[in-house]
Amino acid sequence: MKRFIQMCALVLAVGVSLSVFAMGLDEAKQKLDTVKQQGLVGETPTGYLEVVRAEGQAREVVEAINSARRDEYKRIAEKHSIPVTQVETVAGKKAIDKTPGGQYIQVNGKWVKK
Numbered sequence: 001m002k003r004f005i006q007m008c009a010l011v012l013a014v015g016v017s018l019s020v021f022a023m024g025l026d027e028a029k030q031k032l033d034t035v036k037q038q039g040l041v042g043e044t045p046t047g048y049l050e051v052v053r054a055e056g057q058a059r060e061v062v063e064a065i066n067s068a069r070r071d072e073y074k075r076i077a078e079k080h081s082i083p084v085t086q087v088e089t090v091a092g093k094k095a096i097d098k099t100p101g102g103q104y105i106q107v108n109g110k111w112v113k114k
Helices: 002-021 025-037 058-080 084-098
Strands: 041-043 049-051 104-107 110-113
Touching: 025 041, 025 058, 041 058, 041 084, 049 058, 058 084
Parallel strands: 041 104
Antiparallel strands: 041 049, 104 110
16 A cells, blocks of 8 residues: 555656646747747648757647647637638648748648748
8 A cells, every 4th residue: 555655646746747847838939939940840731830850949849839729729610610620721721821931841741941
């Protein structure tokens, strides 16, 4: 029983420490332009960001932004009674269209500088 309690405490401690290190949405928004300009992150046709080069805080930015996007796409889909995939596709096209030259977009599964 003592061993079980110790294991539970360890799992809880790890879970809490991981959430402390997770990047907040505001911080991710502030860093998004920088990581895109550095070529670390790019837009995809699915409406989400992906890591192009795993350096610095690229992964954390992608995770925070994509989580917020996922929630927003779901909200829009429910509001209009349409599939989330439809919202993702439209959002992906808009994001790619708005991406400035020199930044990465995904075309046919490959990263290309726009």
